[in-house]
Amino acid sequence: MFRENNMQKIIFSLLLLLSLFNSSWVNAAADLDVNTPAISAIKSSMQNRHAQLAGHYASGAIGLTKDGLIAVRDATALPLKDRQGINALVAAENSDRNALYKEVAAGNGHPEWQGEVRNIFAGRWIDKAQSGWYFQQDGGWAKK
Amino acid sequence: MKSTLSLLALSISLTACVTINIYFPAAAAEKAADKIIDEVWQLKDGVAMPASKAPEKTTEKVIEPPAK
Known part of the structure; x- marks a missing residue:
């Protein structure tokens, strides 16, 4: 009798401990760490x-792509002095963006989430873009 | 009997743990994305927010010229 009682106590405290652990896990999942x-x-x-x-988004020289990156859309919209450097600028931005998606996934313990993180970002960049900026759709470029 | 129930509860909580971590937390990711984009594009405090996103909000928000 005493033994069974003791056993129950142990199981109960284990459960309590587990539920505490569990709820902190839920919190961790409810917010992704981006810091x-x-x-x-x-x-x-x-x-x-x-x-x-920023100026190049507004002029339509560059636009937001479907996969959460940016691309040169219309180089003629650029002032001559900027045409040379635009590809390097876009490449630098895209490498940061790729790294960002990778880090958000890996930083939260799930490197395999990278693709989903990218998709979420792709949608949010476009949603938050200012009117007049261009973004990629299935049929090509569209103006916001 | 009771210990069987406890075991059952234990296994349920364990499954819950696993389930939470398998699925991609889309809502949390959206929140994270919004936070990062706001910082990168400096969209905090309604600066340069797209008007098309919240048409009814723009009416209540009076944009005052800077006092300077």
């Missing part, structure tokens, strides 16, 4: 670059 050092570094690099890119 890892790697993500912060990518973010500030992109923030700095945006000063250069």
Whole structure:
């Protein structure tokens, strides 16, 4: 009798412990951590670059692609002085974006989420784009 | 009997643990994306928010010219 009682107590406390552990796990899943050092570094690099890119989004020279990147859409919309450097600028931005998606997935312990993270970002970049900016659709470029 | 029930509860909680971590948390990812995009594009405090996104909000928000 005493033994069984003791056993129940042990099981009960184990369950309690597990449910505590479990709820912290739920919280961890409810919010993705985006404050890892790697993500912060990518973010500030992109923030700095945006000063250069913003005018090109507005002129339609570059646009947002379906896969969460950016691409040169119409190089003739660029001032002559910017035409040379645009490909390097776009490539730098895209490498940051790729790294960002990878880090958000890996930083939360699931590198395999990278593709889904990219898809979510792709939609949100376009949703948050200013009117007049171009984004890629199935049929080609569209103006927001 | 009781210990069987406890075992059952234990296995259910364990399954819950596993289930939560298998599926991609789309809502959390959207929240994370919004946070990062707001910072990269500096969209905080309604600066340069797309008007098409919230047409009814624009009426209540009066954009005042800077006091400077």
